[in-house]
Amino acid sequence: RKEVEQDPGPFNVPEGATVAFNCTYSNSASQSFFWYRQDCRKEPKLLMSVYSSGNEDGRFTAQLNRASQYISLLIRDSKLSDSATYLCVVASSMDSNYQLIWGAGTKLIIKP
């Protein structure tokens, strides 16, 4: 089992729809979680951190489920500009080593 898994997609979604995808992780000691967005041929950019109580930033909502070991990202009222690959990152600190594990990304395509 991979340490961090994402459905690669692509998710083809009509503009205005709501879309959600998950990211599962295997290390129960993981401490921090992030969602990044990567556009084609560009570097990843931080979309949002994921907090234990869940958090919202405009049309984006991130949730953490520690019991089932997954994080989720929900996008409401999707825009054409939301088309990108969404990467989840799981971080843990062990023996003063800071380790980041990346998911392979979920490709999202918003269609007009």
Next chain:
Amino acid sequence: GAVVSQHPSWVICKSGTSVKIECRSLDFQATTMFWYRQFPKQSLMLMATSNEGSKATYEQGVEKDKFLINHASLTLSTLTVTSAHPEDSSFYICSASRGANSPLHFGNGTRLTVT
């Protein structure tokens, strides 16, 4: 504004030459920086973790003698692709974090083309 600066943004070089890529944290000290590589339509792959003042930690399958990493100061890490070959053509990205459990900030990447 950008907190991690990477240079150059793109480079074309001939096979057999070496290419150096710089990664700087602009407004914070980074004891650890990360180097990634991404081939077209593939996911980001961690190459190595660059540690200030000590040797880099390379991921399995990454040749440390080919990809030289130097983290000489708390704000600068360099990746040198030695004796580059066309199969080394890729998108190389560095990142740094303000600290444990903080998100990564990325440089804007270097697109390397080896002819």
